[in-house]
Structure formats: C-alpha cells, structure tokens
Amino acid sequence: MSGTTKIVDYKIYDIAQQIIGSFEEEKGESHVVIVDIDEKSINALGQWPWPRIVLAEAVDKIDSYSPSAIGLDLIFPEKDRTSPSQIISFYKDFFNIVSSITGINLNLQDNDKIFASSLKETQSTLGIYLSSEHISNNNSNIFKSIDIDLAKFDIRESKYMTLNTEVIRNATDNFGFLNATIDEDGILRRMPLFRSYNTQYIPTFSLATLLSIDPDLELTKEKSFEILGHKVKTDKHADVLLNYYSDEWYKKVSLIDVISGNIPQDMLMGKIVLIGSSAVGLHDQVTISGGKRVVGVSIHATLIDNLLGGSLLYQPDSYAYVNVLISLFLSLLFFFLLVKKYNKMILVLFVGALISSMTLYMYQLINGVNISIGYFLFPYHIHFFIIGLAYIVIDTYERKAFSEELNRSHVALLDSMVHVAEVHDIETGAHIIRTKKYIKHLATYMYEKGMYKDELSYETIEMMYRTAPLHDLGKVGIEDAILKKNGRLTALEYEVMKTHADLGKHIINNAISSYKANDFFVMARNIAHYHHEKWDGSGYPEGLSGHDIPLEARFMALSDVYDALVSKRVYKEPFSYERTIDIIVDGKGKHFDPVMVEAFLEIQDEFKSIAENYKDNMYS
Structure with missing residues (x-):
C-alpha cells in the first residue's frame, strides 16, 4: 500500500476520532490511578534518582491501600549507588579506601534488596525496554514467556532488551515492555499487545499488569483474546487502536502524598496503580491523535482502561x-x-x-x-x-473536432456567399483569393516585426484571412448594368457602385442580429464597410481617417488597390509592378496607412509572387 494512502488514512481517523470525542460523554470512572513522580515529589525528596528505599516505601504504602495491582513504568538497569554497601564499594574501587558506615542496620545496607523485597511481597509489575539495536547486554533465559500460541500472528521481533538489575528482576515474574508503536507520521495511535524476543512472547506493560491479577490469557479464536473476561480483537501484528480519554478521566496523585498518607483511604482500593513520572526530564512523551502530547504512563493507563472497558478499536487487516x-x-x-x-x-x-x-x-x-x-x-x-x-x-x-467541423461549414458557407459575388461579378473571382493572401502575408510580417503588437496576433491574422473574401459582398446588390458595364462608369453610376460598402455592412448586420455579435462578424462588417476609406479622410462611405479606420479595413484597402492595379479590368490593362508600387508609395499617408506601406515595400516580392500564381483565368 502506498505510504501516502496510509498517511491519509491516519489523518482521516484522527479527525473522525476528534469529532466522535466531541459528542461522546465519558461514563464511569477509570480503573487506574497514576501515582506521579511529579515536581512536588522531586522538591520534597530531592533530585532523581532517589534511593530505592524510597520507592520501596512507596510500593509498600500503596499496597497498604489494597489495590488490585501495582505496576512501575520505570526501569532499573543499574544498581542503586546510594545504598550504603554501594558507597563503601565505590570508595574501595576508585580510591582504595576501606571504610564503613556505622549506625545503619544490616538489613538497610542494600537498597536494591529492600526494593526487591517490596516488589516480591506486592507482586508488582516491572517494565523492560525492547529494541532492534544493541543497547545493553541481555540474557534470553532470565524471564518467563507468555504460554500461548501466537504462530498465526505476525508479531514484531526485537533482538535486544534493557532489563532491571538481577536482584530486582528476580523479585517478580511480572514484567512487560514499555515500548509504544509510533506510526509513520510520528503519532501514537496503537499499541502492540505482544512482541517476540528469541522466539518467546512478551506482553506489553499494561497487559502484564493485568495478568498479574489473573494470568489466564486465552486465545478464543483467530486474532481474538479473552483477558479477565473481556474479549479483545487485534490485527495481524496483535496491535490494538487506543481510544483516548480527556485529561479529567485519569486519576493522578503525587507520590509524596501517598508516602505521607495524605490521600483518601479508599482512593487506591481495588484500583490498578501505575507509578510513573510527569516531572520535567524524567518522563517520556508521545504525540497522540489531535497533536496532543502525553506522558508514557498515561498511554499504559489508557490501554488498561480500554481493555477493561471494552473500548479498544479494531482495525481488520x-x-x-x-x-x-x-x-x-x-x-x-x-x-x-x-x-x-x-x-x-x-x-x-x-x-x-x-x-x-x-x-x-x-x-x-x-x-x-x-x-x-x-x-x-x-x-x-x-x-x-x-x-x-x-x-x-x-x-x-470533441469540442475541438466540433469546432473544426463547424469552422469548415462556416468557411463553406462563406465560400458560397463569395461565390454569389463571383457569379454576379466575374471580375472578382481570383481577386478574392489574391487579396486574402496579400493581407495574411503583410499582417504576419508586421506582427513578427512588432508593428501594431497590441492589435495583431496570429488569431487576428487568421480571422482577417477568413473574412477578407467578404469585402465586396455588397456588390450582390448592385444591378448588372452597372456591375458588368464594359467601360468606365459615369459619375452617377459610380455613386451607385459606392453603395456596395453600405450594402455589405447591412448584409452582415442582418447575420449579427439573428445570431450574436462576435469578433468574426465584426471584422467581416468592418472590412466590407470601411475598405474604401482613406488615411487622409477622403474615402467613403464614412470619411474616416487615420487610426479611426479599423486596422483590418486598412489592410484590405492596400491589398484591394494593389490587386486592382496589377490585374486587367474591363476598363483598363494591368499596370506594371513598378508603376503599381509607385502609386502605392505616392498614396502613403494619403490613401494608405504609412506604416503599412513601409512594411509592404519590404515584402513587395511576395505580393508579386501571389499575383503571378493566382491570375484571373478569364484573361489567361
């Protein structure tokens, strides 16, 4: 499974637990009382570690209140150096000084023996630490393993362990590992009930404390246990998900108050008592769901309450x-x-x-x-x-395919409209093809040279190329007697001919009114209506000048005149390319956009090539 998926699952679980916890009310009371080695106790008894005779006194005092079980969330891997016997040995070993301590009963010479005696009398549970790394010497034959077949589980294995001193560990058979299982994101959500060491199974500290009450642990069915009459389901690693409680749920009492007898007589009666620490520098802290930090002994208290309260969560593999x-x-x-x-x-x-x-x-x-x-x-x-x-x-x-199909249909429709003009005015046939190519070449050159960069783009150029054939669309409304006259027009006929610009505008406006105004129709209308306007304002039909004339119409004006000059008409022979260029240059700033004329002069050979390749067939 993906690590990311696992982390997402963790976070969803955390959020869900917080939501559920905000609505659920905690019922009953905790089975556990935590005897806390807190700052108050440190201030009263001095710095840690204390002489273990103090812990022996604490264990004896707790036992006097008749608890169900006692567990110490502590490890004692070294001898107590505050014992009188250890002090004497220290001076002899390091300073070669033979000394004695008088006035102390022989039974009080070794704090570890005193502490071990209290542990044995109370059958207290001790902690050990398991690790995959070498942390201390260990011996595989110094403890009693859980007598249960866990072969169906994939129990996590540890190669090394940290134990209590020999005197202390021989005092009791009750022990469990203090390790927690931290998920990949650093959050403690689950606890393993067992770990293996040299093929032997060791219970977690919480479970070991419960087994000190009743050692009968039964595997009822696959991945399900019965502990003190409570059924527990686990995953394949024998892990269980913890169900955390609020801070108010846990009962805590300062260790110094226990030793001093400053607690209610029934406070510890029948309870499972865990000795741990919340003092700065002494406790281990873990992060739980919701980002809250808690001390390790609270985790063990939670697991015990979950086991006895039937509130553990089960995550099927x-x-x-x-x-x-x-x-x-x-x-x-x-x-x-x-x-x-x-x-x-x-x-x-x-x-x-x-x-x-x-x-x-x-x-x-x-x-x-x-x-x-x-x-x-x-x-x-x-x-x-x-x-x-x-x-x-x-x-x-699909939209692109539809758009392309629609565009092809659009072009075909435009070609049909242009064909109407061709049929009506035979002189305009190849003229339509040439003029749109003139425009495309000239506009592309100007765009690539950075001219009119705010108005030109490849999309705009393509649109001009598509709409240019409609520039003489209005001629379909001119009567044949004028449009096809074999000779020059009279002044009156010329005025009628000029109306084709307005007619073209009206035709396209009708299309806009029945459809919707868009850039394509607007450009087509501008070309049809304004392509006879002149830079100096002397053109028709509106007499616009300069930049008031739409850019596309200015392109059309130059291309239209160039083609008319180099082509044969019924009223004239074709002009030479040289004479045509002279006429266009003479019209710079008068008829034509001066910037456009300068660009035209740079690519005049391309115009000539287009004119040569697309001649009017009727005159060939």
Missing part, C-alpha cells in the same frame, strides 16, 4: 485491500459512464459513494471498528481526478 478494490471498481464504472456520456450520473455516484462511505465509516468507528476508509477515499479521489482529466481531454477533443 483486509479492509485496506477491500477498499482499494472498491475504489478501483467504482473508477472503472466512472470510466464506463464517461464513455456512455452519463456525466450527471457520474457526479451523483461520486457524491453518493462519498457520503455513504463516510456514514458507514463513522458508524463503524463508533462501534469500535476502523474500516480503513482512507484506503478507499484517497485512491477514489485520485481515480476520480484522473477520470475528470480524461473527461476534460475527451471533451476538449
């Missing part, structure tokens, strides 16, 4: 794989629906699966089962995201 498969199945279903274009159904299915899965997850979590919903939700969202991208790609492709 198979659910992660099942959820991934479900997410994959739904993703394939999404893809099928996408192919069938059931887009609304995809959205309904996505939201429905999301809501139902979270509802089921919260319901199961409240009932003590973590179904690993992150293994469904994360792949589910990733797959849905991929499906969404696929939809966008497919939709974009």
Whole structure:
C-alpha cells in the first residue's frame, strides 16, 4: 500500500476520532490511578534518582491501600549507588579506601534488596525496554514467556532488551515492555499487545499488569483474546487502536502524598496503580491523535482502561485491500459512464459513494471498528481526478473536432456567399483569393516585426484571412448594368457602385442580429464597410481617417488597390509592378496607412509572387 494512502488514512481517523470525542460523554470512572513522580515529589525528596528505599516505601504504602495491582513504568538497569554497601564499594574501587558506615542496620545496607523485597511481597509489575539495536547486554533465559500460541500472528521481533538489575528482576515474574508503536507520521495511535524476543512472547506493560491479577490469557479464536473476561480483537501484528480519554478521566496523585498518607483511604482500593513520572526530564512523551502530547504512563493507563472497558478499536487487516478494490471498481464504472456520456450520473455516484462511505465509516468507528476508509477515499479521489482529466481531454477533443467541423461549414458557407459575388461579378473571382493572401502575408510580417503588437496576433491574422473574401459582398446588390458595364462608369453610376460598402455592412448586420455579435462578424462588417476609406479622410462611405479606420479595413484597402492595379479590368490593362508600387508609395499617408506601406515595400516580392500564381483565368 502506498505510504501516502496510509498517511491519509491516519489523518482521516484522527479527525473522525476528534469529532466522535466531541459528542461522546465519558461514563464511569477509570480503573487506574497514576501515582506521579511529579515536581512536588522531586522538591520534597530531592533530585532523581532517589534511593530505592524510597520507592520501596512507596510500593509498600500503596499496597497498604489494597489495590488490585501495582505496576512501575520505570526501569532499573543499574544498581542503586546510594545504598550504603554501594558507597563503601565505590570508595574501595576508585580510591582504595576501606571504610564503613556505622549506625545503619544490616538489613538497610542494600537498597536494591529492600526494593526487591517490596516488589516480591506486592507482586508488582516491572517494565523492560525492547529494541532492534544493541543497547545493553541481555540474557534470553532470565524471564518467563507468555504460554500461548501466537504462530498465526505476525508479531514484531526485537533482538535486544534493557532489563532491571538481577536482584530486582528476580523479585517478580511480572514484567512487560514499555515500548509504544509510533506510526509513520510520528503519532501514537496503537499499541502492540505482544512482541517476540528469541522466539518467546512478551506482553506489553499494561497487559502484564493485568495478568498479574489473573494470568489466564486465552486465545478464543483467530486474532481474538479473552483477558479477565473481556474479549479483545487485534490485527495481524496483535496491535490494538487506543481510544483516548480527556485529561479529567485519569486519576493522578503525587507520590509524596501517598508516602505521607495524605490521600483518601479508599482512593487506591481495588484500583490498578501505575507509578510513573510527569516531572520535567524524567518522563517520556508521545504525540497522540489531535497533536496532543502525553506522558508514557498515561498511554499504559489508557490501554488498561480500554481493555477493561471494552473500548479498544479494531482495525481488520483486509479492509485496506477491500477498499482499494472498491475504489478501483467504482473508477472503472466512472470510466464506463464517461464513455456512455452519463456525466450527471457520474457526479451523483461520486457524491453518493462519498457520503455513504463516510456514514458507514463513522458508524463503524463508533462501534469500535476502523474500516480503513482512507484506503478507499484517497485512491477514489485520485481515480476520480484522473477520470475528470480524461473527461476534460475527451471533451476538449470533441469540442475541438466540433469546432473544426463547424469552422469548415462556416468557411463553406462563406465560400458560397463569395461565390454569389463571383457569379454576379466575374471580375472578382481570383481577386478574392489574391487579396486574402496579400493581407495574411503583410499582417504576419508586421506582427513578427512588432508593428501594431497590441492589435495583431496570429488569431487576428487568421480571422482577417477568413473574412477578407467578404469585402465586396455588397456588390450582390448592385444591378448588372452597372456591375458588368464594359467601360468606365459615369459619375452617377459610380455613386451607385459606392453603395456596395453600405450594402455589405447591412448584409452582415442582418447575420449579427439573428445570431450574436462576435469578433468574426465584426471584422467581416468592418472590412466590407470601411475598405474604401482613406488615411487622409477622403474615402467613403464614412470619411474616416487615420487610426479611426479599423486596422483590418486598412489592410484590405492596400491589398484591394494593389490587386486592382496589377490585374486587367474591363476598363483598363494591368499596370506594371513598378508603376503599381509607385502609386502605392505616392498614396502613403494619403490613401494608405504609412506604416503599412513601409512594411509592404519590404515584402513587395511576395505580393508579386501571389499575383503571378493566382491570375484571373478569364484573361489567361
């Protein structure tokens, strides 16, 4: 499983636990009382470590209150150097001084023996530390293993351990490891009930403390135990998820108050008492769900209360794989629906699966089962995201294909409209092809040279190329007697001919009114209406001048005049290219945009090539 998926599952679990915890009320009271080696005790008894005779006194005092069990969340790997016997040995070993301490009873010479005696009398539970790294010498034959077959489990193995001193560990058979299992994101959510060491199984400290009350631990069925009449389900590692309580749940009392007898007589009666520390520098701290930091002894207290209260959470191993498969199945279903274009159904299915899965997850979590919903939700969202991208790609492709088809139809329609003009005015046939090519070459050159960079773009140039053929569309409204007259027009006929600019505008305006104004129609209208305007304002039909004339119309004006000059007409022979260029240069700043004329002069050979390649067939 992906590490990212696992982390997502962790975070969803944390959030869900916080939500559930904000609504649930804690019932009853804790089975555990924590006797705290706190700052108050340190101030009263001096710096740590204390002489173990003090801890012996604390254990004896606790036992006098009749608790169910006593556990020490502490390890004593070295001898107590404050023992009188150890002090004498120290001076002899390091300074070769033979000394004695008088006035102390022989029974009080060794603090470890005194402490061990108290542990034995009270059958207290001690902690050990397991590790995969070499941390101390160890011996595989110094403890009693759990007598239960855990072969069906994948119990985590440790190669090394830190033990208590021989005198102390021989005082009791009750011990458990203090290690916690930290998840990959640094949060403690679960605790292993067992770990293995040299093929022997060791219980966790909390479980060992409970087994000191009743050592009967039964494996009732696969991955399920019965402890003190309480059934516990675990995963394949024998891990259980902890169900944390609020700070107010845990009962704590200062160790100095216990020794001094300053606690209620019944406070510890029948309770499981854990001795641990919250003093700065003495305690281990872990981060739990929600980012809260707690001391290690609180974790062991939580596990004991969870075990006895039946509030442990169970995370079945198979659910992660099942959820991934479900997410994959739904993703394939999404893809099928996408192919069938059931887009609304995809959205309904996505939201429905999301809501139902979270509802089921919260319901199961409240009932003590973590179904690993992150293994469904994360792949589910990733797959849905991929499906969404696929939809966008497919939709974009289809829209592009439709747009291209529509554009081809559009062009065909324009060609049909232009063909009407060709049929009506035979002189305009190849003229239409040439003029649009003039415009495209001239506009592209100017754009690449940075001229009119705020107005020109490749899209604009392509649009001018497509709309240029409509520049003489209005001529369909001119009567044949004038349009096809074999000779020069009279002044009156010329005025009639000039109306084709307005007619072209009206035709395209009709298209706009029945459709919707867009850049294509606006450009087509500008070309048809204004291509006879002149830079100095002497043109028609509106008498516009300079930059008031739309850019596309200025391109059309130069291209139209150039083509008219180099082509044969019924009223004239074609002009030479040299004479044509002279006329256009003479019209610079008068008829034509001066910047455009300068650009034209740079590519005049391209204009000539177009004129040569697309001659009017009727005159060939």
